[in-house]
Amino acid sequence: MKSEHIPKATIGRLAVYIQVLENLLRDGTDVISSEKLANACSVNSSQIRKDLAYFGEFGVRGVGYYVQELITSIKHSLGIDRVWNCALIGVGNLGTALLRHHDFERRGFVIKAAFDCDPDKIGKELEGMEIVCPTHLKNQAKERGIELGIITTPADRAQRAANHLVDAGIKGIVNYAPARINVPPHIPVEYVDFFDHLYSLAFQVTLGSFEE
Amino acid sequence: MKSEHIPKATIGRLAVYIQVLENLLRDGTDVISSEKLANACSVNSSQIRKDLAYFGEFGVRGVGYYVQELITSIKHSLGIDRVWNCALIGVGNLGTALLRHHDFERRGFVIKAAFDCDPDKIGKELEGMEIVCPTHLKNQAKERGIELGIITTPADRAQRAANHLVDAGIKGIVNYAPARINVPPHIPVEYVDFFDHLYSLAFQVTLGSFEE
DNA sequence: CTTGCCATGTGAATTTTTTAACATGGCTCT
DNA sequence: AGAGCCATGTTAAAAAATTCACATGGCAAG
Ligand SMILES: NC(=O)c1ccc[n+]([C@@H]2O[C@H](COP(=O)([O-])OP(=O)(O)OC[C@H]3O[C@@H](n4cnc5c(N)ncnc54)[C@H](O)[C@@H]3O)[C@@H](O)[C@H]2O)c1
Ligand SMILES: NC(=O)c1ccc[n+]([C@@H]2O[C@H](COP(=O)([O-])OP(=O)(O)OC[C@H]3O[C@@H](n4cnc5c(N)ncnc54)[C@H](O)[C@@H]3O)[C@@H](O)[C@H]2O)c1
16 A cells, blocks of 8 residues: 555554564564454454554565564654654653653663753753753754753743744644643644543443442 | 533643633733633634533623633632542652642642652652651541542553552552552543653654744 | 465445534623 | 624534554465
8 A cells, every 4th residue: 555644543543553563572482463462452353454454565475474574664654764853841740750661762762851940950961961951952952952942840830942943943842741732833742642542441431330 | 512422632722721811810800701812812703602511601702701700610620629538559760750749739639648659768758748658548538528539650550550449449550660450440530641741742843844 | 287275455325524604692882 | 682793612613643454475384
């Protein structure tokens, strides 16, 4: 098949496939059918084949998918078979947790600079990274080849942080703060909402309690 | 309209509406039209009216929605107009950030107990909460009326943590570890995947770079 | 080399979700 | 009290996503 418009939900599932495939690989599985993978991901097997078909043909008919090869193919399809340099803005509880979490690095998302406007934090080091004032964002972004921005400031500072990032010529933003931000239309923004999941859970549990 | 099956995407959007409405309220807006709210949330206005229609009629024709009232109505619809007691398993970087993040409490998701299997951590206090061995989960869950579990252990411990939670009679789980878990079908699980968003961003940026 | 097997890849059918269109009914102004 | 206004709630249409069903083609065994 190849190209055309790709559903956002497909991207989300590809992330799940990678997660499950990597765990399979660790357990020594090297070939898997769409049926079995589907089972492990709690989706329909056609769904998997359809999702993959957007990007190419990665399986072997009558056999299945070679796990390592499939991981590589999916990563290439998503554009994550390379390093993405990131800037983190807001070194508080969450920002610190992210900085300390080396899975980001391992997956190719390297935090190359950390910014905070708190004078008590500026100049301090964290995980070998100096915390810098956001006014230096533009310089540092150029200097260090930063393409993505991660916002972990309080909600009422998110727009300001976004402005800094846009001004620095960043290409995409992940926003962990619970606020919508306005940026030029060519810059994609991903919102991470921790409450979304809790709400959904509460809703399902509440609903479930009526069915009995 | 009322009831029938409600799309998962609707729940996700309701979380966004709440976020935006609360920010609007803070700015002193007390009435808003679906058109304007849609704009602030980057969705279609019919979408908002449709989403709300699943749960009831919350607006006033010819006028719009009273912001405070709508927030209350949505929260009631989702079952989050009450307190949900939660247990946290895995007090590492992320678990600590969550414990220190009082927005959870403010939104009614109160972490009532924290568990970790690291002997160095057991017995220590964090945010006024004693860190306890997961073997005590069952007792504590009963004692403290805990209904939801939050998993922030490493991926290869997620299933073990889930087993503890299920055994303790928990009603729903949010899993921050990058691994699928198996639980009885009546227990909903929400997966929070930090990489999902980064992948999506990388993909959009990569794609965008071809369009020019 | 040929045959049979079996999971992929894909076009068609179905289901779900989103968008558009408009009738409805509350509010305000006269 | 009545008329006009206007954004909601709802029904119908359109679009999109998921699932089904099967032809296709690689592999292994004979
Ligand atoms: N901690 C969590 O577990 C958690 C969970 C979900 C969402 N969040 C959200 O993530 C964000 C951060 O949470 P947190 O707990 O780390 O808060 P925090 O208060 O610990 O950290 C915020 C940091 O941002 C810095 N900051 C403020 N304005 C800034 C600016 N304009 N530029 C640069 N830095 C700035 C502050 O100095 C502080 O260090 C919040 O929006 C919060 O709602 C956090
Ligand atoms: N830190 C982040 O920003 C971040 C981001 C995305 C995802 N995650 C995921 O969240 C999880 C936690 O990340 P982290 O950075 O906090 O890791 P971490 O290693 O700092 O913390 C893990 C904690 O879990 C405890 N633990 C291990 N096995 C346990 C068990 N069976 N029962 C109870 N506790 C147990 C450990 O003692 C440790 O304290 C990981 O799965 C990670 O991939 C973290």
